Amino acid sequence: MSEYDLVIRGGTIADGTGADLFEGDVALRDGVIVAAGAVAGSGREEIDARGKLVTPGFVDIHTHYDAQVTWDTQFSPSTNHGVTSVLMGNCGVGFAPCRPDMREQMIDVMEGVEDIPGIVMAEGLPWNWESFPDYMDAIEQRHMDADFAVAVPHIPVRVHVMGQRAIEREPATGADMQAMAAIVREGLEAGAFGFSTTRVIGHRTASGDQLPVTTASEDELLTIAMAMKPFGRHLFMSASEFDTGNGFSSEFRMLSRVAEASGQTVTFPLLQYNEAPGRWREIADACAASRAQGIDIYGQVVGRPVGVLFGHQLSLNPFRGCPTYDAIEHLPVTARALEMRKAEVKAAILSEMGLPLDPKKYPAFMREVSQCYAMGENPDYAPPASARFDNIAAQRGCSVEEVAYDALLEEDGQAILYFPARNYTHYNLDVVHHMLRREDTVLGLGDGGAHVGAICDGSMQTFLLTYWTRDRVGDRLPIPEAVHMMTGHTARVGGFGDRGIIAPGYKADLNVIDYDRLRLAPPRASFDLPAGGRRLTQGASGYAATILSGVVTARDDTPTGALPGRLVRGRRPAPVA
Incomplete structure (x- = not known):
């Protein structure tokens, strides 16, 4: 009789702590x-894991699967x-609490912020909840290919309490703030x-x-954070922007005060902006100073540029808004590409x-094609300067718009352009290396589950392993350190203390990876959402097995079913040694 349900034999183990293989x-x-x-x-x-890398299952604390969990069984592309x-419910957006008369507003918010088509949500969401605990009860019935937890999102909370006054961004009264705090307490009691x-x-x-929440006051945020204090340390995540005029950021100082007063773990996005390329370090140094004082605050970082994707089948296309293009956009993509190959159409x-x-309707950067690159069959998220469209245009003696035009006609019109909008000011990832370490x-x-027609960064974990530990020219990350970033560290900060480490007593979530063969597939448009909605997906090759709760959920890059x-209700402590 077998002593164990499953044994992984002879692998090279990165245990999630950062210790040696x-x-x-x-x-x-x-x-x-x-x-x-x-x-x-x-x-x-x-x-048989001989010659393969064995890691804990990866823990992603910033996703937006709040809608997808209600109609799908897979957290693709993340899984x-x-x-x-x-962890879902990020950036203040979600669908609970929500009264029936506010459903359209919540769909309008999610469509705008996270680029999930409104028709997809209108058809796909069952709306079998009203309160936040109702939503937790509803998604608890879902059986998925990964465990999932939820944060209480500010926007539906504020709209639930203030109604139209929230939509118009009026200041919250003291009574409003207390009502919002009560909803957040109720969410934590339900396991947020x-x-x-x-x-x-x-x-x-x-x-x-x-x-509705962009201009919420510090008093409002602090009232909510203080309501969380009796429950112990939880995440307080703010998608903030920073201005470091006069050598400091009032926004960062506000977040630091909230963290100090409430004892919560505050996180914020830490990114390099082209218009202020050194600001990230000022904010990071301020964060380090706060942490030295015992304040629990972190910058959330990403392992590559935040890359916006342009394409004929995607949400953004540099030629959208041109009358001649708009007149043919209704055509199927192959027919549209044929039309665009006509010289007179191209010239127009x-x-x-x-x-x-x-x-x-359109962001201004949609026309910034000089900084774009062709994605191609072998995606390169740190492309050389020679591949940038402004340099190609100079070499060819044509306009950058013509380079972009021709590039988007490749692959029968299904080609994708890559615009590294953040973290690529100096055309390399040296800044990201500093951020990660x-x-x-x-x-x-x-952002898995969001920006479904413009960004596909849910593949970050594969990129971190392939680029940072193996393929990068220059300073790399040791495999144990990279794995720790995606497992033990994210699990501890996020509240998943019972997983992320390969040791007795921890949850049996693991990956068996053919490290030498690990590759990213190119992102592709798929039309598999409710109502035939479009989203970007991205696969990988090299995952010999993914195991969740001791069950093999994927084998040789293919889901097992x-x-x-x-649903994970409530933060999980680490197992007792």
């Missing part, structure tokens, strides 16, 4: 790791890349992992309006590129 076995029973090292007993199933636990908000002016509804569209864009940062911002993923 070692060769060994991992034995699983009843969804828990029971032995790691030399395992003598047999398993009902055994996986294509070894992710076994996700924390609270999230957004302060980003560029976050808009699909109608083009500012969000290129001549219209100088026309102003409607700012409520700081003690005051945590990996996040993958097993769905052991469940």
Whole structure:
């Protein structure tokens, strides 16, 4: 009789702590790791991991699967890349609490902020909830390919309490703040992992309006954070923007005060902006100073540029807004590409590129094709300067718009352009290397489930392993350190203390990876959302097995159909040694 449910034999183990790699076995029973090292007993199933890398399952603390969890069984694209636990409800957006008369407003918000088509949500969301605990009860019935937890999002909370006054961004009264705090307390009692908000002016509804919480006062945020204090340490996540005029950021100081007073773990996005390329370091240094005073605050960082994708099948296309292009956009993509190959059509569209864009419909950067690159079949997220369109245009003696035009006609019109909007000011990832290795940062911002027609960064975990530990020319990350960033560290900061480490007593979530063969596939448009909605997906090759709760959910890059993923209610402590 077998002693274990599953034994992984002879793998090279990165245990999630950052410790050195070692060769060994991992034995699983009843969804828990029971032995790691030399395992003598047999398993009902055994996986030969010789020559392969064995890691904990990856933990992603910044996703937006709040809608997808209600209609799908897979957290794709994240689970294509070894992710076994996700945290939803980020950036202050979500769908609970929500009265029936506010559903359209919540859809309008999510469509604008996270680029999920409104028709998809209108058809796909079952709306079998009203309060936040109702939503938790509803999604608890879902069986998924990864475990999932939720933060209470600020926008639906504020709209639920203030109604139209929130939509118009009126200041909250003291009574409003206390009512919001009560909803957040109710959410934590139901098992929420924390609270999230957004302060980003560029976050808009699909109608083009500012969000109901963007200008919320410090008193409002502090009232909510203090309501969380009796529950112990939870996440307080703010999608903030920073101005470091006069050598400091009032926004950062506000977040630091909230963290200090409430004892919560505050996180914020830490990114390099082209218009202020050194600001990230000022904010990071301020974060380090706060942490030195015992304040629990982290910058969430991403392992590559935040890359916006342009394409004929995607939400953004540099030629949209040109009358000649708009007149043929209704055509199927292959027919559209044929039309665009006509010289007179090309000339007309290129001549219209100088026309102003409607700012409520299109972002200004949609026309910044000089800084774009062709994505191609082998995606390169740190492309050389020679591949940038302005340099190609100079070499060819043509305009950058013509380079972009021709590039988008490749692959029968299904080609994708890559615009590294953040973290690529100096056309390399040296800044990201510094961000990743700081003690005051945590990996996040993958945004799986969101920006479905313009960004596909849910593949971050595969990129971190392939680029940073193997393929990068220059300073690399040791494999144990990179794995720790995606497992033990994100699990501890995020509240998933029972996973992210390969040791007895920890949850049996693991990856077996053919490290030498690990590759990213190019992002592609898929039309598999409700109502035939479009989204970007991205696969990978090299995941020999992904295991969740001791069950193999994917084998050789293909889902097995097993769905052991469940709602995680309440932050999880580390197992007792």
